[in-house]
Amino acid sequence: MEWLALEFMQRALLAAVITGLTAPAIGTYLVQRRLSLLGDGLGHLAVAGVGLAFLTGTAPLPVAVVVCVVGAIAIELLRELGRTSGDVGLAILFYGGLSGGLLLASLAGQGTGTLSAFLFGSLLTINATELWIIAGLGAVVLVVCLGLLPQLFAVSADEPFARTIGLPVRVYNILIVALAAVTVTVSMRTVGLLLVSALMVVPVATANHLVIGFRRSMLVAMGLGVLAAVSGTIGSYQFDTAPGALIVVIAIGVFALSWPASLLLARRYAPFVELTDDQPPRSHELTEEHPHVHSATCGHPAVPHAGHVDYIHDGHRHAAHEGHYDEH
């Protein structure tokens, strides 16, 4: 545990905790809105900010934050105007950002080696000033994501309804993308700009396997995000790898492990089947030998009708009746 005494590791771990908390928090809203890949695009855009900072000789983080937030708001306004259907406009913006960033960096005399510390994360590069910026911006993201959870959920789930109850839908929409941009840029030192999107999406998908409910899955995703970010940071010191790669591999590993749990959850809330023409059976018809006992958690589709519940399997609809099953 000698690495705990190293100052750069302490800074890297703090930054990892902040990334682990913020990326899945804002990611929950993006996944909800089916904008899972927005974070990836914003990461590309932030590369332009880093390149611009190289060229102007300023600190990369503040420039990247500004460029990325401005770009994100522009994307949202274009979306609102309905001008980005077909994704082509977004693609041009994103790849323009990446290529522009590389171009600016090389003009500034920096090779792709320097840039790769921003693309895939780097433990050694976080200085004290940057950590303060990361902590401050991370706190803003968390306060908004948790404090405005009901409002942001309503806007993401059903925008027309949110408008008709008087919510400032446009403000909230811009807030979500702007905070996503902030999250992407403050994560560039830990997971890196090209991999941060994974930390916005994968823990959220894992949480959806484990728990029910929007708020609960956001909190679980944040926990999983911290787990992946911290263990990946420590591991990357031990194995001397880029932290971003290890963090994302761990997050995906946890996702794979959560798969069996999702099957249990799916059983608990088996789908309901509605009868379009519900009629009582003409005669009392018993099923053949039936050792399986149906229940609300057995996983067979349930058919509530006439005051009881039938279960469907293999082309039959079974209703419990005095110790045996009837065909309904």
Place this chain on the structure above:
Amino acid sequence: MTAEPRPSAPAISAHQVDVVLSGVPIVRHAGFEIGVGQTVAVTGNNGSGKTTLMRALLGLVPHRGTVELFGTELSRFRDWHRIGYVPQRSTILVQQATAREVVASGRLGLRRPLWPASAADRQAVTDALVRVGMADRAQAPFVRLSGGQQQRVLIARALAGTADLMVWDEPLAGVDQTTQGVLAEILAELREAGTTVVMVLHEPGPFEPLIDRAITLADGRVVADGPFQPALGGHEVHELPHSHFHETGLEVI
């Protein structure tokens, strides 16, 4: 078009309303007044502009002409807590939220941002779930509910606030018998309480005895507006009196 809301103003007043989407006229010269406490069905074929008209009345799509809610011009209307909108189910984007979380959105018009829900908020959500018979499924994921159950949750979301103007878009589309019964009961209660209800309906079903009036659209135009006649199932086209043609701007064909 008075600046101050008139105390006896109708719940909805539409005059010469046109809606054009992507250059295509969807609603044309629609005009009517819906009095407070009325239960109104908006009927017509698919594509006749019913849903778009409802969305225009709520300011969700741009329109030309005048729309007033409770006597206030739409752009100046701020009492959104008085509106209970139930859109078509297919438009909801929900992956992991519970039924209760969806219903809780209905209180947001009354809540301050960054403040936690009050005991009254939580009670209102519970009451709304009980009213639609979904209290036992409150913690179930919304997406796993049947179509009828989802519809009941969306009605509960509109009931959770303090709305006295309900706008329901196809509440009976693809729902089971139980849900139809539950919704008819709720509609009867709302009528009793003096709530104005405007709904897009294909088939009146169990709502039939509860509907005061039917507005029928065809190709974006109001072609009939009159008392709902249960025997005719609301499908009979009621000819408008001549004076109305001028008021709604319709051409006499």
